[in-house]
Amino acid sequence: MDIKKVLVADAVDSACVELLRKYNIEVDCKYKLTEEQLSEEIKAYDALIVRSDTKVTPKVIQAGQRLKVIGRAGAGVDNIDVTAATNRKVVVLNTPGGNAISACELTCALITNLARNVVPASVSLKAGKWDRKLYAGHELYGKTLAIIGLGRIGKEVALRMQAWGMKTIGYDPIVSAEEAKEFNVEYLSYEQIWPKADYITVHTPLIPATRNLINAKVLNSCKNNVKIINVARGGIINESDLLDALKSGKCGGAGIDVYEQEPPTNEVTLQLIAHEKVVATPHLGASTSEAQVRVAVEVSEQLLALTGKCKEYTSTNGVLNRNVLNDSN
Numbered sequence: 543m544d545i546k547k548v549l550v551a552d553a554v555d556s557a558c559v560e561l562l563r564k565y566n567i568e569v570d571c572k573y574k575l576t577e578e579q580l581s582e583e584i585k586a587y588d589a590l591i592v593r594s595d596t597k598v599t600p601k602v603i604q605a606g607q608r609l610k611v612i613g614r615a616g617a618g619v620d621n622i623d624v625t626a627a628t629n630r631k632v633v634v635l636n637t638p639g640g641n642a643i644s645a646c647e648l649t650c651a652l653i654t655n656l657a658r659n660v661v662p663a664s665v666s667l668k669a670g671k672w673d674r675k676l677y678a679g680h681e682l683y684g685k686t687l688a689i690i691g692l693g694r695i696g697k698e699v700a701l702r703m704q705a706w707g708m709k710t711i712g713y714d715p716i717v718s719a720e721e722a723k724e725f726n727v728e729y730l731s732y733e734q735i736w737p738k739a740d741y742i743t744v745h746t747p748l749i750p751a752t753r754n755l756i757n758a759k760v761l762n763s764c765k766n767n768v769k770i771i772n773v774a775r776g777g778i779i780n781e782s783d784l785l786d787a788l789k790s791g792k793c794g795g796a797g798i799d800v801y802e803q804e805p806p807t808n809e810v811t812l813q814l815i816a817h818e819k820v821v822a823t824p825h826l827g828a829s830t831s832e833a834q835v836r837v838a839v840e841v842s843e844q845l846l847a848l849t850g851k852c853k854e855y856t857s858t859n860g861v862l863n864r865n866v867l868n869d870s871n
Contacts, residue, residue, distance in 0.1 A: 543610055543848040545588045552593035554615045555838035562842050581605035600626035615837040617641055628863045635844050635860040639694055640837030641828035646698035648827050649743055649773045652797025656769045657682050661821050683707035688735045691745035692717040700727050736763040748775035758783040767794030773827045776801040785814045795819040799827050
């Protein structure tokens with residue numbers, strides 16, 4: 543694939559640009575472009591690199607007369623119209639492993655925070671109170687953690703929380719029971735999982751099958767005081783249903799890093815964030831210095847692999863519409 547010019551439309555670590563330029567690929571960085579501006583700019587480029595801010599719409603893709611590749615320095619591609627890209631024979635790729643450890647560690651931090659009421663206890667103490675009894679928590683040892691999505695992040699979460707003595711159960715439609723058993727996760731159906739779980743964490747993409755996966759029906763099937771964690775994608779958990787479960791006491795707490803709308807202005811989301819039993823963070827799953835370097839390097843390595851001119855980089859494991867890539871070879 544002939545890639546001579548790359549447009550970087552969102553701020554990525556400089557390692558991305560440096561690696562591409564090392565192999566004589568021209569790179570321009572132009573941030574915060576409107577759809578109109580990006581549609582005009584993209585005409586001169588063979589590849590586009592984005593993170594979360596830039597929306598790659600059908601209009602942008604159609605305007606990319608030379609466009610061959612869209613790369614996202616991150617795990618999801620919610621901001622890229624993959625169908626429109628596929629129809630235009632444009633390869634779409636992401637960096638699925640780049641932020642796995644960072645997202646995993648934030649998940650584990652939210653679980654432990656919920657168990658010991660770290661955030662509200664800290665706020666209370668800073669306000670001059672001494673509420674030891676009010677913020678008594680519970681041990682994670684012996685509790686059951688349900689992991690929905692047993693890919694890179696889900697597996698890493700399982701291994702770490704097993705070290706705390708948690709029992710891990712889970713489900714993933716593309717991971718077998720035998721594969722899950724290799725990292726000590728008991729593979730169960732959704733119907734079997736919900737009543738067993740003390741904690742539920744989701745690590746799936748946001749697709750039609752996972753939208754509102756955790757809803758009122760599911761929450762009513764769970765144990766009383768179940769804890770919910772989402773460091774994956776807003777929309778996997780129905781925010782209104784979760785808020786109702788928190789208010790009723792059915793749900794004992796939630797750790798939420800992602801929202802249906804970001805930044806959130808919806809009243810339900812704002813109430814959820816403000817709820818006393820919620821530990822809320824502003825989409826920090828991949829916000830570590832290590833992850834930012836990793837995804838930046840990984841997206842540039844895949845672009846170089848697509849050129850076929852670099853023996854050092856050959857992996858294109860992040861390509862989502864591989865049929866387009868196969869057709870171009």
